[in-house]
Amino acid sequence: MQRISSEKVERIGTIASAMSVLMYVSYIPQIISNLSGSKGNPIQPLVAFINCTIWTAYGLLKKEKDWPIVWANIPGIFLGAATFITAVFNFG
Secondary structure, X not given: OOOOOXXXXXXXXXHHHHHHHHHHHOOHHHHHXXXXXXXXXXXXXXXXXXXXXXXXXXXXXXXXXXXXXXXXXXHHHHHHHHHHHHHHOOXX
């Protein structure tokens, strides 16, 4: 098996982090729909919120903090929670 250069690994990590942030930013239209009365299913954003919280804790609790993991998952904590809350509760 051929080894990948550290530059390529770094590039893959950057792309993966960016895609993670974009995945959670895509909750914004669902939040807007939830607030408009067209409620979405709350299960997936709840699981995303829990998953991102665990990954963020992992990144922060490592001896050498893993900042890319932390920064890639912080949007999922807030946007997953917001999507879940707006899907379950009525505002208005």
